[in-house]
Amino acid sequence: MDIFKRIAEYNAENEKLAWSGTFRDYIELLRKDPSPAMTAHARVYEMLKSYGVEEIDGRKRYKFFEREIFGLDRALERLVEEYFHSAAKRLDVRKRILLLMGPVSGGKSTIVTMLKRGLEQFSKTDKGAVYAIKGCPMHEEPLHLIPHELRPEIEQELGVRIEGNLCPSCAMRLKTEYGGDIENVLVERVIISEENRVGIGTFSPSDPKSQDIADLTGSIDFSTITEYGSESDPRAYRFDGELNKANRGIMEFQEMLKCDEKFLWHLLSLTQEGNFKAGRFALISADELIIAHTNEAEYKAFIANKKNEALQSRMIVMPIPYNLKVSEEEKIYAKLIAQSDMKHVHIAPHALRAAAIFTILTRLKESKKQGMDLVKKMRMYDGEEVEGFKESDLKEMQDEYLEEGMSGIDPRHVINRISSALIKQDLQCINALDVLRALKEGLDQHPSITKEERDRYLNFISIARKEYDNLAKKEVQKAFVYSFEESARTLFENYLDNIEAYCNWTKLKDPLTGEELDPDERLMRSIEEQIGISENAKKAFREEILIRISSYSRRGKKFDYSSHERLREAIEKKLFADLKDIVKITTSTKTPDENQLKRINEVTKRLIDEHGYCPVCANELLRYVGSLLNR
Numbered sequence: 001m002d003i004f005k006r007i008a009e010y011n012a013e014n015e016k017l018a019w020s021g022t023f024r025d026y027i028e029l030l031r032k033d034p035s036p037a038m039t040a041h042a043r044v045y046e047m048l049k050s051y052g053v054e055e056i057d058g059r060k061r062y063k064f065f066e067r068e069i070f071g072l073d074r075a076l077e078r079l080v081e082e083y084f085h086s087a088a089k090r091l092d093v094r095k096r097i098l099l100l101m102g103p104v105s106g107g108k109s110t111i112v113t114m115l116k117r118g119l120e121q122f123s124k125t126d127k128g129a130v131y132a133i134k135g136c137p138m139h140e141e142p143l144h145l146i147p148h149e150l151r152p153e154i155e156q157e158l159g160v161r162i163e164g165n166l167c168p169s170c171a172m173r174l175k176t177e178y179g180g181d182i183e184n185v186l187v188e189r190v191i192i193s194e195e196n197r198v199g200i201g202t203f204s205p206s207d208p209k210s211q212d213i214a215d216l217t218g219s220i221d222f223s224t225i226t227e228y229g230s231e232s233d234p235r236a237y238r239f240d241g242e243l244n245k246a247n248r249g250i251m252e253f254q255e256m257l258k259c260d261e262k263f264l265w266h267l268l269s270l271t272q273e274g275n276f277k278a279g280r281f282a283l284i285s286a287d288e289l290i291i292a293h294t295n296e297a298e299y300k301a302f303i304a305n306k307k308n309e310a311l312q313s314r315m316i317v318m319p320i321p322y323n324l325k326v327s328e329e330e331k332i333y334a335k336l337i338a339q340s341d342m343k344h345v346h347i348a349p350h351a352l353r354a355a356a357i358f359t360i361l362t363r364l365k366e367s368k369k370q371g372m373d374l375v376k377k378m379r380m381y382d383g384e385e386v387e388g389f390k391e392s393d394l395k396e397m398q399d400e401y402l403e404e405g406m407s408g409i410d411p412r413h414v415i416n417r418i419s420s421a422l423i424k425q426d427l428q429c430i431n432a433l434d435v436l437r438a439l440k441e442g443l444d445q446h447p448s449i450t451k452e453e454r455d456r457y458l459n460f461i462s463i464a465r466k467e468y469d470n471l472a473k474k475e476v477q478k479a480f481v482y483s484f485e486e487s488a489r490t491l492f493e494n495y496l497d498n499i500e501a502y503c504n505w506t507k508l509k510d511p512l513t514g515e516e517l518d519p520d521e522r523l524m525r526s527i528e529e530q531i532g533i534s535e536n537a538k539k540a541f542r543e544e545i546l547i548r549i550s551s552y553s554r555r556g557k558k559f560d561y562s563s564h565e566r567l568r569e570a571i572e573k574k575l576f577a578d579l580k581d582i583v584k585i586t587t588s589t590k591t592p593d594e595n596q597l598k599r600i601n602e603v604t605k606r607l608i609d610e611h612g613y614c615p616v617c618a619n620e621l622l623r624y625v626g627s628l629l630n631r
C-alpha cells in the first residue's frame with residue numbers, strides 16, 4: 001500500500017467536503033434542502049436512522065449499535081424512541097438532560113462514545129452536513145443572523161425553525177466587520193470532531209476544589225483584556241468552555257452526579273431555555289444534546305437529596321442494564337478479548353460460553369412462575385425453547401422485575417479474570433475449566449460480593465460447569481461418531497427397515513439366511529429412548545418418519561442420516577452409548593494401542609479441523625471427557 005497516496009486521497013476527500021460562501025448562499029442552499037438547519041437532537045436521531053432500522057416482532061432494532069453493543073436491544077429501542085426520536089420532533093424531552101443509568105461496565109460510556117463517533121461521521125455526509133458562521137467560536141447556526149421580528153415569516157418561507165441568538169462574538173463582528181450587513185456574513189461547512197473541539201464537548205469531574213466553571217463556560221482572556229479594557233468585550237473573552245464547543249452536537253457529562261452542584265445548575269437553564277450564562281454576557285444560546293451517565297448507587301443518593309429536585313425533574317433517566325442473553329454475552333467477551341493484549345491466545349470452544357452462563361445467572365432474578373428455574377429462564381432469555389413454556393411466558397418474565405440486569409457480575413471483571421489466569425499460568429490456550437476456575441478464585445477478589453452472594457455464585461459456577469460437561473461430552477461424541485460414520489449409517493438403515501416393517505405389518509428378511517424376521521422392537525426402542533420417545537408416542541414417531549421418507553422420494557430427494565434432526569440425534573446418542581466403552585478406554589488410557597492411537601488422532605483432527613480446537617485444547621477435551629465417562 002502506498003501510504004502517502006492513501007493520505008493524499010483522504011485529504012482530497014475531506015477537501016471535497018469544504019464549502020464556504022455568504023449568508024445569502026447559505027439561504028439558497030436551505031431553499032433546496034432545509035435539513036442543515038435541523039437541531040442537534042434531530043441530527044443525532046437522523047444519524048441513528050441512517051444506519052437502518054429493522055423491525056422484529058414489533059420491536060425496532062437500530063443497526064447503528066449492533067457493531068459494538070450486544071444484547072441491549074430493548075434498552076436501546078427505548079432510548080432511541082423515548083428520547084432521541086421525541087427530542088428530534090422538538091418535544092419537551094429535548095429540554096431535559098439524558099441520564100444513562102446502569103451498573104458498572106454495562107456499556108454506558110461505550111454508547112456515548114459511539115454516538116459521538118457516529119455524529120462525526122454523519123457530519124461528513126450530505127444529509128448530516130453542518131454549516132456555521134465562519135470564525136464563530138461556537139460554530140453557530142447562521143440563521144441566528146435573522147432578526148427576531150422577521151423569523152416567523154422566514155421560517156415559513158424556508159420550512160425551518162430558528163431558535164437562539166447570535167453569540168456575543170458574532171454579534172460584535174456583525175457590527176464591526178460587516179457593518180451590520182447580514183447578507184455578506186461568511187458561512188462555512190464544519191465537520192463535527194471531538195479532536196478539533198467542534199460540536200462535541202466532554203466534561204468529567206475532578207477535585208471539586210480545583211474544578212473551574214470556566215471549563216464549561218469559557219473564561220476571560222487575560223492576553224487581550226488590557227487591549228480591550230473590559231470584561232464584557234467579547235474580544236476579551238474565550239468562548240472555549242465545553243458547553244461552547246459542544247454547540248450543534250453532543251455534550252457528554254461523565255460521572256455527572258459526582259459533579260459539584262454549582263456546575264449542575266448551569267445545565268438547568270441550558271436544557272430548559274437553550275442558553276447558559278458566561279462571564280459578563282447576556283445568556284448564550286446553545287443547541288446541544290446533553291448526555292450524562294451514572295451508576296445506580298450514585299443516582300439513588302442523588303434523588304434522595306431534596307435539594308436536587310429541580311435538577312432531577314429536568315432529567316430523563318434511561319436505564320442501561322446488563323445484557324441477559326448468554327450468546328450475546330459471549331460476543332461481548334470475544335470483542336473485549338479482540339481489543340486486548342490477549343488476542344494471540346487461543347480460546348477453546350465453549351470457554352466463553354461457560355463464563356457467560358455463570359455471569360448471566362448472577363444477573364437473573366428468580367421468577368415466580370410455576371416450574372420455572374433460573375437455568376430454564378436463562379435458556380428462554382437466550383431464545384431457546386423450554387418445554388412447558390411459551391413465548392408469552394418469556395414476555396411476562398421480562399416484565400416481572402424492573403431492576404433485573406441492574407446487578408450481577410460485569411463483563412470487565414470476567415475479562416480481567418481470564419487475562420490474569422492467562423498471565424499467571426503462562427497459557428497459550430485457555431479452556432472452559434480454566435475460565436471457571438479463574439472466576440471462582442475471583443469471587444474472593446471482587447470488591448462488592450457479599451458472603452451470601454458468594455455462596456449463590458459458587459452454585460452458579462457449578463451449574464456452568466455442568467452445562468459445559470454436557471457440551472464437552474456431546475462434542476467428543478460427535479467427533480467419535482463421525483469416525484464411525486459407517487456404523488451410524490448402518491444403524492440408521494437398519495432402523496428404517498424395522499419401522500417400515502412395523503408400520504406395514506410385514507416381516508424383514510435376514511440378508512444372510514433369507515429367514516423371515518419380526519421387526520426388532522428392542523432395537524427400535526433403544527434408539528427412540530435416546531430422545532425420550534415414550535411407548536405411547538413411538539407409533540406416531542415411526543409413522544411420521546415414513547411419511548417424511550415418502551415425501552422426500554416424491555420430490556426425488558434422498559432421505560438420509562442427516563435429514564431428520566431428531567432421528568439423527570437419537571442415532572448419534574445410541575451409537576455413542578454403544579461406543580461409550582471405546583471412548584472411555586480410548587480417551588483415558590495412558591498407553592493406547594495402535595488402533596486406539598489411530599482413532600484418537602482421527603478424532604483430534606476432526607476437533608481441530610471442524611470444531612475450532614487447537615492441539616492443546618483438543619487433547620485436554622479428550623482427557624476431560626474420558627475422566628467424566630469414567631466417573
Ligand SMILES: Nc1ncnc2c1ncn2[C@@H]1O[C@H](COP(=O)(O)OP(=O)(O)OP(=O)(O)O)[C@@H](O)[C@H]1O
Pocket residue numbers: 068069070071072102103104105106107108109110111294295322323332335336411412
Ligand atoms: N452490552 C454490551 N455489549 C457490548 N459491549 C459491552 C456491553 N456491556 C459492556 N460492554 C463492554 O464492556 C466494557 C465496559 O463498558 P463501559 O465502559 O461502556 O461501561 P460503563 O457503563 O460506562 O461502565 P462504568 O460505570 O464503569 O463507567 C466496554 O468495553 C464495553 O464495550
Ligand SMILES: [Mg+2]
Pocket residue numbers: 108109110293
Ligand atoms: Mg463509563
Ligand SMILES: [Zn+2]
Pocket residue numbers: 133136137138139140166167168169170171
Ligand atoms: Zn457566534
Ligand SMILES: [Zn+2]
Pocket residue numbers: 346347348429430613614615616617618
Ligand atoms: Zn486451544
